[in-house]
Amino acid sequence: MRSYLLTKDFFTRLVETPDLEGLHSVLEQTVYRRYLNEAILMKPESPDYDQALLLNMIASFLRILDSTGGEPHRLCRILMSRYDVQNIKTILRGKVGNATPGEILKLMIPVGRVKMDALEQVAGEREIRDCINAIEMLRLRYGRVLQAAYSDYVKKDRDLAVLELAIDKFYYQDNVDKLKDKDANVEMVRQMIVAEIDMRNISTLVRTRGLKLDDEEVENLRIPGGSLEIDQFLELHRLGDLVRIVSEYPDPRTRKLLEKAYAEYHEIDIVAFDKELERETTRRGAAMSNVNVLGIGVIIGYMWLKQNEMANLRIIIRGKMMGRPQADIKNDLFFVGGTEESS
Template structure:
């Protein structure tokens, strides 16, 4: 509370209070569960109209010249998400911004991989561009430049000097040859999480809450992979698929993934997140719930746990991340709803894919 402003740096906790209050107000404007349930019973034009009348209006108006129908909804949702993230980055001061920038780098991974995959499959530039979400450190202009490159090799070259480059350069030849970027993706995420942990542990104030959240995210992600691995034969390099840095170690996860019964896996999950938060999830896992339902339940668990952490560290980065993630899932839900309705999927099926 006593530090003094030096050349734009933060003064005491005031910026934290300011930004987290704004995030809380924004979070309260997100669509509530009832609204999704109402939308599930609507037709596609009605859903589109609701989206148009909500906070996505500006993007819908802006893009209505170039796109129409379901594509318009989808692109508008992605644009809105990217814009929202950039706006939040702009109002976030000091250390919080450093944490946030590091966290948002996951979008760079997603965008670069999308471009590489699209390019190696010979997709149209316009089509790739539609699904990019420039919410990370690579902005729209940089991504456009990457898209303009002729081949995946050139894209990798153009990344020189960026944070992702060392891993991309190392993994690209093998990935390009085999045509599968899965291994590269794993390596990129591993480097990303190692980076996040390093930033959180750098001794900067507020890092503890950040670290707590990152470890939760790593653990939930790893457990999702473990559940996924149980669906089929376990590959030899299963250990490499898990990310280091969480509370549950990769060796333990491999053992759990190959175990006959899922009881042990559930037990680990219970220990990690606390039995009281699991609730109905255990029944879902014990029963023969489809993998997407389990993943959804785990995501739900992560979001709930995240909200809990954000309530404990009220004026911290976690409150901001809590909003960012919930916003992301709002966009994912709306997209699933619109796409599902367009493909005439039954309501129950669409609902099982929503994180609400």
């Protein structure tokens, strides 16, 4: 599967093209050719490159689902269900931002259990309340949890984070419950879910540091199922200081990554932690493809590397559109390959 991904050398060629026209010419040699050409045909004056990249990723992931059966297919469904959560969040955020249904639907990644026709119906509603009612009416699995969280959402000045946290907790708990078997493939998927939970909880600790919250409020912010026990999570929050949270984080590997993020913190603020946490998840996903070349790890590796490829392509395309120096664009790219990594 990794043979379908672009190499680091190829990305260097893309960055070194003189303009968007040159970039498009090089990308015509890749699997993105059809999607980019369609984007140009539909809107020659300002092609929607983001949509073109997204359509390619959707097609790639649907091919994975079509080519698997039995237990591998079930595990792939679990992996793809992360996009159900992303799609619902995107719709809710779109409603808050007064986006049109068309603008929202262009961002959908319908590779999970929630199909495009259902997403279209939900996105077509006017208000958050209407969207939640539609989700429940369609008997989508997130309807009940959103209904249960709605009153709290209203009480907290319609803070969308309340609804998003409720969805996340349900999503992670539901999938952890489905991954109890001792099978090696199940364990790899479980490890990725746990890694995501850990990264989310770390992000929460960083963002809420120094806030005067009681233990019950802090505990409610934690997503269960990760490697941080509740007592550890509470203790880290009580430290209240970013330096101490980093230095006293219990897992050495994660502590090292947080130290790297903190070194960039004063330059790019909290974004430094988001960047390193996302990259760590990509590293772990990519590493799965080396665990068992005949198992689900190959699919996990491909999925996370494909997402990273998309992110790198967006950086290059936007950089070209903005006229950014090549050195700055290269500095923002991130690659994982074997034991060698660069950014």
